Amino acid sequence: MNEQQQHHPPSWAQRFVEWYCKPGLVEDLTGDLHECFERNLQSVGPRRAKLIYIIDAFKFFRSYTVRRSIFVNLFMDRTMLGSYVKTSGRNIMRSKLFSFINILGLAISMSVGLLLIAFVLDLRSYDRFHENGGRTYRVTNVLTSGNEQNGKFATTSIKTGQLIREKVPGIDAVAIMRNNFSGDAKVGDNILPVSGYWAEPSLFRIFTFPMIEGHPETALKDPYSVVLTETAARKLFGSQAAVGKAIRIDTLLYQVTGIMQDVPFFSHIQFEALVSLSTAEQINKNDPHFAAWTNMWSNSVYVLPSENADMDAIRSQLGALAREENLAGENSSIRLELLPLYNIVVGESLRQSEGGPGFSGPHMPPVVLWILGGLAFIVILSACFNYTNLSIARAMRRMKEIGLRKAIGAGNNQVRLQFLAEAVMISLAALLLSFLLFLLLRPVLINMAPEMQRMVKLSLTPSMVAAFIVFSVAVGVMAGFLPAIFFSKVSPVNAFSSTSVKMFKHLTLRRALVLVQYTVTLIFITTTAVGYVQYRNILAFDLGFSTANILNINMQANKPDALLKELGEMPEVTALSRSLITTGVGNAWGGNMKYKDSRDSQLVMTNHVDENYLPLHNYQLVAGSNFIARPATARAVSEVIVNQQVLKRFNIGGNDPQKAIGEQITLNGRQMTIVGVMQDFHYGKVEHLIGPVAFTFWTPEDRAIISARIQSANLPATLARIGAAWKKTDPVHPLMAEFYDEAIENAYSEFSTMIKIIGFLSFLAISIASMGLFGMVVFTTETRLKEIGIRKVMGASVGNLMYLLSRGFLFLLSVSAFIALPATYFFFKTVVLPHFPYHTPVQFTELFAGLLAVLLIAFMMIGSQTLKAASSNPVAVLRSE
Amino acid sequence: MKGTNLGEFEELVLLTIAALLNEAYSVAICDELAGHTGRSVKLGVVHAVLNRLEEKGLVKSELGEATKARGGKRKRFYQLTMQGKAALVSAKSMRDQLWARIPLLVWEKM
The missing domain is CATH 1.10.8 (Helicase, Ruva Protein; domain 3)
Known part of the structure; x- marks a missing residue:
């Protein structure tokens, strides 16, 4: 048995x-x-x-x-819902402070969620207007040169497009686009800079870009034809008909063959004009390299497979095609992949082309969205904890109600449903408030970075509203989950008996929730503090040259001489120089350098500068001098100034700067003499190690950036004068001038954006956690008023009582600080800072600044309430019984 | 009225209840029926029939004493009501009358 x-x-x-x-x-x-x-x-x-x-x-x-109730339960619950709403409403009104804390906390945290939802929905709506979008692909080039993986590129060669068109079956259309067409369009006296692409007629077969005038099949066929968007046409031609008219773009004459509707905002391809690809073929017909397989830097190819095409077959065809072409290549090979159109904006990060102008457009790697989502989730969870905590803490007041409900036949399910309904009601109320916050925060978010303005609109759509409501209900369920479980377990017998014992039962859970909340808050705030200090350090970093009060003016396509003369006459401008690019902000220009061993070559970063550049920027010469010869053509350039890294790399003169002067090196195949050696400085951004750099002389053949050191008491007036001088040189294009320090700040804008986001989140986290703590303190002191009264009568001092009341909370705070501070420290030490070889170590001041702020707020919360309770008159408190 | 006629299985169940006297509860009825008819009787079917018979008022039931077996659950014992007895008797007499009308010759021929 x-x-x-x-x-x-x-x-x-x-x-x-x-x-x-x-x-x-x-x-x-x-x-x-x-x-x-x-x-x-x-x-x-x-x-x-x-x-x-x-x-x-x-x-x-x-x-x-x-039993019948199972069938009728659904119906019954509907009727009960009215009752739940009513009791919840009464409960919300009865405890106004707690409801206020709950609603405000949820609203604040949910506004982050709303922003994120709007952001994600906007990103997901990219390119959805194309009718064939679901089966459109862009060709991705995967380049391997030598043994080195160079990564995936969004661009490919014209040859790729031609080969796919000829050889791969099952494809309806192939469109080759050549990037970065730009120029000044001129009609009569009307001049407008336009930018766009070289494109083929098949573009209109793949993409849904409706034409207003002209034939999509023929508009982009002949050389020197151009299709304008509606807006561009109106700007150029006013109200006159544009089709058939001639238009001069830079030096070439084009004919307008079509007008198309403006490109929708949510398109990853943006342009004002499309020029026929045959134009580019005409211009480059003497360049054998133009359509070469390896010339993959400035074209994109879009393909539209037929409705029920076998994608695997097409992919293997592409593979075969690439293998055949790679046979001719020396040591680089290219693999072709297809990227679905909808995965271009939100998807894998592809490289921009090396060296040349790249394919730029809105892009967001999914991992960033996941991280943002995770951070928002943490903040929302923190607000949910507040709700959970306060509901359970005040369980005593609800016990009798639950007991009665159960005694007259409510099941666990119904009690659970009631509390979920209550939480959802609160979260829906919070949604209204958070929607207002959303409207307030939306412009802030959009204006945070210029990329953001180009990327999203965050305007309301029906699906967005639906997502908001679903989100709010989900938050409500999340917040009400634990209270619902807790209350449904209450047995009616306990509910009516000794009620005060009950509420201490879940103390551990509540403590744990507060602990988690404060740990997260502290991590957020110390991350912000440490990140901010690191960011300031990067901006204030000694790059090895001076950037103060230097205005960099991009000459665009103009010759710098006239402006240089004008600027030279201004008293506020104390020094002037010309250079090819601005360094230290991420720009790069490279060349191959060789020393004595002709097989040993090294990519060195270069810049072309004039004789005034080094003194103006305070570059320190270790040996030698500034340029001696002043050649007027690039062919005549024979002198080079290098940094110490070059000497080290090639072991020139035994690494002794003095001996290196006069040595010959080869740069881009040209013999040059070292005339000076500079101290090492940061050519790239500070997250990169300093590499070898060589400066050669600027010649008028180069584009120019004018650097002007400005000493002015009235900066706006000076800038206005510079602007006026620019207008004389170039009446069409706006002045592109930027102070060096601002340029550096912009170069690190992604960090400042990141710090702003985390800072904002930590502000939210701290306010939510403080509100929750405040609620808990109010509640505990309220329930212990009598105890305090008795203690006071027995002779306890105010100080004693304050210590007694705040002891528990202080313990929790110190435990969370104990977890959060080392966690943040190690996060920075092992994850973030290794990316920055020149970083300053994390200081304890930053770590403790955040803690101090949190503690201060917590002390104010706890102190004010405990002081109030401790200084209350015991007679008044005890008399009421 | 729908409930006045007895189905074949209903009759068998009623008879079993009568035969088992004070021990007539679902599992016992099930066993007894299976033993006597030689066919496998499903508990669910017996339950459904018992329920129907009770609705018709032919049987009544009450819960017995709690025991350690059956996971501590009480048995529900069934008893015939007066109507139940009357229904059985009328069914039997109807059959008897029909039997009586059959001439002996018929049997011998077969």
Whole structure:
């Protein structure tokens, strides 16, 4: 017998029967099942017996055994919902402070969620207006040169497009686009800089860009034809008809063959004009390299496979095609991949082309969205904790209500539903508030970075509103989950008896929630503080040259001489120089350098500068001098100034700067003499190590950036004068001038954006956690008023009482600080800072600044309430009983 | 009225209840029926029939004493009501009348 008693029928099946069965029948039904089970144990063994039990449990589910309430429950709950709403409403009104804390906390945290939802929905709406968007792909080039993986490129060669068109079956259309067409369009006196692409007629077959005038099939066919967007046409031609008219763009004459609707905002391709690709072919017809397989830097190819094409077959065709082409290549090979159109904006990060102008457009790697989502989730969770905490803490007040409900027949489910309904009500109320916050924060978010303005609009759409509501209900369920479970477990007997004992039961849970909240808050705030200090350090970093008060003016396509003369006459401008690019902000210009060993070549970063550049920027020469010769053409350039890294790399003059002067090196195949050696400085951004750099002389053949050192008491007036001088040189294009320090700040704008976001989140986290703490303190002191009164009568001092009341909270705070500070420290030390070779170590001041702020706020919260309670008159408190 | 006629299985169940006297509860009825008819009788079917018979008022039931077996669950014992007895008797007499009308010759021929 003992052996069989170890086996029991599956308890879930038993509970299932008990759930559905009428109360009158349930006992003998389960009894019968049990008897059969025991019998089957003997005859067929425990496993079969259990199986039979389960089958029978389901077989008994018949119309006469099932209780009616299960069928009517759904209906019943609907009627009860009204009652829940009413009691919840009363409850919200009764405890205004707690409801206020809950609603405000949820609203603040949810506004982050709303922003994120709007952001993600905007990103996901990119390119959805194309009718064939679902089956459109862009060709991705995966380049391997030598043994080195160079990564994936968004661009490919014109050859790729041509080959796919000729050789790959099952494809409806192939469109080759050549990037970065730009120029000044001129109609009469009207001059407008336009930018766009070289494109083919097939573009209109793949993409849904409706034409207003002209034929999509022919508009981009002939050389020197151009299709303008509606806006560009109106700007150029006013109200006149544009089609058929001639238009001069830079030096070439084009004919307008079509007008198309403006490109929608949510398109990853943006342009004002499309020029026929045959134009580019005409211009470059003498360049054999133009359509070469390896010339993959400035074209994109879009393909539209037919409706039910076999994508695997197409992919393997592409593979075969690439293998064949790679045979001719020396040591680089290219693989072709297809990237779905919808994955271009939100998807894998592709490289921009090396060296040349790249394919730029809105892009967001999914991992960033996940991180942002995770951070927002943490903040929302913190607000949910507040709700959970306060609801459970005030359980005492609700006990009688729950007891009564249960006594008159409410099941656990109904109580659970009631509390979920209450939480959802609160979260819906919070949604209204957070929507207002959303409207307030939206412009802030959009204006945070110029990229943001180009990327998203965050305007309301019906699907966005629906997502908001679903989100709010989900937050409500999340917040109400633990209270619902807690209250549904209350037994009516306990509810009516000693109520005060009950509330201390869940103290551990509540403590844990507060602990988590404060740990997260502290991590947020110390991360912000440390990140901010690191960011300031980067901006203030000594690059090795001076950037103060230097205005860099990009000459664009103009010759610098005239402006240089004008600027030279201004008294505020104390020094002037010309250079090819601005360094230290991420720009780069490179060349191959060789020394004595002709097989040993090294990519060195270069800049072309004039004789005034070094003194103006305070570059320190270790040996030698500034440029001696002043050649007027690039061919005549024969002198180079290098940094110490070059000497080290090639071991020139035994690494002695003095001996290196006069040595010959080869730069881009030209013999040059080292005339000076500079101290090392940061050519790239500070996250990169300093590499070899060589400066050669600027010649008028180069584009120019004018650097002007400005010493002015009235900066706006000076800038206005410079602007006026620019207008004389170039009346069409706006002045592109930027102070060096601002340029550096912009170069690190992604860091400042990141710090702003985390800072904002930590501000939210701290306000939510403080509100929660405040609620808890108010509650604890309220419930302990009598105890305080008695203690006071017995002789406790105010200080004693304050210590007594705040002891628990202070302990929690110190534990969370103990977790959060080392966690943040190690996060920076092991994850973030290794990316920055020249970083300053994390200081304790930054770490503790955040802690201090949090503690200060917490002390104010705790102190004000405990002081109020401790200084209350014991007579007044104790008399009320 | 729908409930006045007895089905074949209903009649068997009623007879079994009568035969088992004070021991007539679902599993016992099930066993007894299976033993006498030689066919496998499903507990669920017996339950459904018992329920129907009770609705018709032919049987009544009450819960017995709690025992350690059956997972501590009480048995529901069934008893015939007066109507139940009357239904059985009328069914039997109807059959008897029909039997009586069969001439002996018929049996011998077969």
